[in-house]
Amino acid sequence: MQTFSTRPFEPPVDPGVLRAQVRAFLAEHQPAGDAASRANSWAVADRTFTRALGKAGFIGMIWPKDYGGGGRHPLERYIVLEELLAAGAPVGMHWIADRQGGPLLLRYGTEAQRRDLLPRMAAGELYTCIGMSEPGSGSDLASVRTRGEREGDHWRISGQKVWTTNAHHAHYMIALVRTGERSQRQEGLTQFLIDLKSPGVAVRPIIDLVGGHDFNEVFLENVLVPDAMRVGEEGAGWRQVTAELSLERSGPERYLSSYALLLEFIRVCGDRPAPAAAELIGRLTAELWTLRHMSRSTAAKLAAGEDPALEAAIVKDLGNSFEQALPRMIQAISDVDLASDSAFARALALLLQIAPSFSLRGGTREILRGIIARGLGLR
Amino acid sequence: MGEAVGTAELRESFREVLDDIVAAGCVRRHVDEGASRCAPLWTKAAELGWFALLTPESHGGLGLPRAAAAALYEELGRAAAPLPIAAALAATEIVSAFGSQAQQAQWLSRLAGGDAAAFSASGPALDDASLRLANAALFGETGDLLDGVEAALLLAPVRDGENLRWALIDAADLSMQRIALVDRTRSLARARLDGAPASVFSADAHAIARKLRIHMSIALACDSIGGAREVLAFTIAYLKTREQFGKPIGSFQALKHRCAEHLVAIEAASALLGEAVSRWERDDIEAELYALLIKAQACDVYAAVAEDAVQLHGGIGFTWEHMCHVYLKRAKLNQVLFGASAAYHDAAARLLAA
Numbered sequence: 032m033q034t035f036s037t038r039p040f041e042p043p044v045d046p047g048v049l050r051a052q053v054r055a056f057l058a059e060h061q062p063a064g065d066a067a068s069r070a071n072s073w074a075v076a077d078r079t080f081t082r083a084l085g086k087a088g089f090i091g092m093i094w095p096k097d098y099g100g101g102g103r104h105p106l107e108r109y110i111v112l113e114e115l116l117a118a119g120a121p122v123g124m125h126w127i128a129d130r131q132g133g134p135l136l137l138r139y140g141t142e143a144q145r146r147d148l149l150p151r152m153a154a155g156e157l158y159t160c161i162g163m164s165e166p167g168s169g170s171d172l173a174s175v176r177t178r179g180e181r182e183g184d185h186w187r188i189s190g191q192k193v194w195t196t197n198a199h200h201a202h203y204m205i206a207l208v209r210t211g212e213r214s215q216r217q218e219g220l221t222q223f224l225i226d227l228k229s230p231g232v233a234v235r236p237i238i239d240l241v242g243g244h245d246f247n248e249v250f251l252e253n254v255l256v257p258d259a260m261r262v263g264e265e266g267a268g269w270r271q272v273t274a275e276l277s278l279e280r281s282g283p284e285r286y287l288s289s290y291a292l293l294l295e296f297i298r299v300c301g302d303r304p305a306p307a308a309a310e311l312i313g314r315l316t317a318e319l320w321t322l323r324h325m326s327r328s329t330a331a332k333l334a335a336g337e338d339p340a341l342e343a344a345i346v347k348d349l350g351n352s353f354e355q356a357l358p359r360m361i362q363a364i365s366d367v368d369l370a371s372d373s374a375f376a377r378a379l380a381l382l383l384q385i386a387p388s389f390s391l392r393g394g395t396r397e398i399l400r401g402i403i404a405r406g407l408g409l410r
Numbered sequence: 411m412g413e414a415v416g417t418a419e420l421r422e423s424f425r426e427v428l429d430d431i432v433a434a435g436c437v438r439r440h441v442d443e444g445a446s447r448c449a450p451l452w453t454k455a456a457e458l459g460w461f462a463l464l465t466p467e468s469h470g471g472l473g474l475p476r477a478a479a480a481a482l483y484e485e486l487g488r489a490a491a492p493l494p495i496a497a498a499l500a501a502t503e504i505v506s507a508f509g510s511q512a513q514q515a516q517w518l519s520r521l522a523g524g525d526a527a528a529f530s531a532s533g534p535a536l537d538d539a540s541l542r543l544a545n546a547a548l549f550g551e552t553g554d555l556l557d558g559v560e561a562a563l564l565l566a567p568v569r570d571g572e573n574l575r576w577a578l579i580d581a582a583d584l585s586m587q588r589i590a591l592v593d594r595t596r597s598l599a600r601a602r603l604d605g606a607p608a609s610v611f612s613a614d615a616h617a618i619a620r621k622l623r624i625h626m627s628i629a630l631a632c633d634s635i636g637g638a639r640e641v642l643a644f645t646i647a648y649l650k651t652r653e654q655f656g657k658p659i660g661s662f663q664a665l666k667h668r669c670a671e672h673l674v675a676i677e678a679a680s681a682l683l684g685e686a687v688s689r690w691e692r693d694d695i696e697a698e699l700y701a702l703l704i705k706a707q708a709c710d711v712y713a714a715v716a717e718d719a720v721q722l723h724g725g726i727g728f729t730w731e732h733m734c735h736v737y738l739k740r741a742k743l744n745q746v747l748f749g750a751s752a753a754y755h756d757a758a759a760r761l762l763a764a
């Protein structure tokens with residue numbers, strides 16, 4: 032049986048200096064807004080902010096300088112993310128490129144792909160989205176049916192992706208495609224970067240339950256993709272995607288989505304909170320602190336070259352439960368003014384609506400529990 | 411728990427009408443457009459005498475037992491129906507029980523015919539009564555009026571010098587401002603009164619507040635049980651058809667056990683609700699205690715089921731197009747209308763200790 036052994040978080044620089052730099056950047060560039068606009072901020076896309084962040088060297092921080100990156104240590108990046116997310120900065124536009132697109136190319140991409148795309152990603156000018164889920168393939172990702180047929184030095188790709196966050200902003204979709212002849216399940220899947228301006232691509236909005244537009248359906252009809260835009264070997268898609276998902280699951284975004292509400296709650300409670308409020312604040316802070324340690328430990332393991340897939344699943348599951356319960360617990364003890372238009376009321380209303388999605392995106396709670404159980408040797 | 415034959419038949423008839431309304435897309439359209447009044451439903455309800463359920467026969471009503479209203483509230487909850495009727499029936503009770511002949515003559519037949527009523531949904535905080543009475547006219551502002559812009563009649567606690575009284579105010583004499591809510595099946599309003607004529611009840615203000623509170627607690631509990639049952643039903647139907655890993659996701663134990671837990675919670679709350687309704691019916695001494703407990707219990711169960719329904723549906727449950735969110739938002743609003751669960755638990759505890 033495995034246990035959650037922790038690893039110290041030891042960045043090679045003085046975190047205080049780096050934090051001060053990020054805070055100075057935010058003071059200058061973060062758009063004005065209230066707690067509601069700062070909630071779940073890694074889903075909020077803002078091109079101007081992203082460009083400024085790129086210019087300041089806070090995107091692609093850990094990529095080699097040769098490719099426009101910062102050549103920094105992964106734990107430095109982690110510190111920067113903590114600062115950005117705790118401040119509720121709108122990092123949604125470049126989030127996928129920074130977290131998945133870039134690292135994917137560094138691991139599996141061709142030299143030409145890296146030279147072409149990474150510098151623009153790091154500059155905050157080129158965005159990607161993730162095309163994994165399909166109407167028939169959500170939890171059972173290995174069943175994807177979007178098909179690619181080789182035609183000389185191109186691939187002809189047809190199928191449909193769904194829940195594709197930011198496809199309407201992104202330049203490229205990182206798509207998981209079935210390419211094997213008579214391939215079953217995990218075999219025969221390949222990843223491509225599909226230029227969303229290609230003929231045959233149609234992006235249609237899906238309106239979410241808040242009434243907002245973040246995710247989309249992406250229809251692919253005989254889209255011709257150059258073989259040069261294949262990422263990694265033909266048939267290696269599944270292995271690549273699983274590695275990518277564990278990167279995706281380990282960051283501080285997995286427990287900070289409701290953090291803006293906690294801060295606002297503390298602010299409205301003032302210096303002398305009622306006993307029930309004080310108790311709740313203490314309890315939430317204790318949980319937050321624990322999660323932070325677990326998350327940082329997982330980041331330290333990743334940085335040391337370990338593969339903490341299990342730990343990442345544990346932190347995401349715990350973190351999602353925390354960020355999901357937080358708005359509910361705050362609502363339960365607050366005398367919410369129903370008609371109020373205060374920042375607190377709006378942040379609370381927004382989070383109460385979107386919290387259910389925290390345990391769906393990036394792998395559902397049930398799927399994560401399956402992974403954790405497998406880590407215990409239960410199959 | 412069996413219900414009286416008459417009530418069961420009535421419930422069946424409510425359900426048929428509401429099924430037609432839902433099938434005609436009325437609820438869906440109402441939510442999509444953010445409209446304030448769902449005219450087809452309202453017209454039908456008035457025609458069928460739903461607003462007259464509790465009106466005494468002497469005033470042209472049906473004079474039915476309160477269980478009939480409870481059945482209606484549960485069916486309305488099941489359909490997530492945008493119909494402001496609970497406050498009208500509660501007002502009917504108040505005017506019937508405490509009104510003078512003149513007040514009854516003025517209001518009972520209007521209410522029975524389908525006029526809506528409104529009062530504050532922020533709980534019976536009588537001490538904060540903000541309207542002042544001077545020379546039989548009212549001045550001030552009052553808020554949190556559930557579906558207020560639809561109302562023809564406003565019921566409000568008013569200050570008459572040292573005295574606290576409830577008053578009836580014709581909505582034609584005041585100005586209402588609509589406040590849209592996340593839950594689009596309902597809305598709130600603020601009213602400004604600038605000398606509106608008031609007709610004041612002589613009865614004890616606390617007795618009236620208590621009656622209103624019992625009525626609305628039971629109404630919201632019924633709405634919640636009806637809604638929770640519907641959410642669970644359409645979720646289970648989805649789990650039977652959606653396949654992943656080559657089989658219906660409803661066959662995964664992690665999911666079917668949760669459905670079983672939801673059913674257990676709904677049935678437990680429903681049993682307590684049955685008890686609360688029958689005590690209300692009999693004006694039992696513990697009717698208030700039961701009403702408070704079931705308001706908190708049923709609303710919390712509804713919210714938990716509706717939240718988990720999104721999880722059980724996966725991505726599709728997080729869309730505007732799907733009905734999950736309509737119920738989720740209604741459940742969340744039910745939890746806070748007329749005070750949140752914690753306040754209900756406190757109030758119930760005080761009654762128990764008394």
Ligand SMILES: Cc1cc2nc3c(=O)[nH]c(=O)nc-3n(C[C@H](O)[C@H](O)[C@H](O)COP(=O)(O)OP(=O)(O)OC[C@H]3O[C@@H](n4cnc5c(N)ncnc54)[C@H](O)[C@@H]3O)c2cc1C
Pocket residue numbers: 160161162163164165166168169170171193194195196197246388391392393394395396397398652654655659662664665721722723724725726728
């Ligand atoms: C806000 C948001 C953003 C998203 N962004 C993206 C994106 O950018 N790109 C992308 O590709 N996808 C994205 N997704 C999709 C997300 O990854 C899927 O919703 C998720 O994988 C679940 O798939 P599904 O929606 O098809 O649900 P289903 O797989 O149909 O699952 C329905 C329910 O069944 C449960 N279930 C399924 N199988 C099992 C099992 N074996 N045992 C127990 N329970 C099971 C699930 O946990 C869930 O509760 C996003 C989703 C959301 C909500």
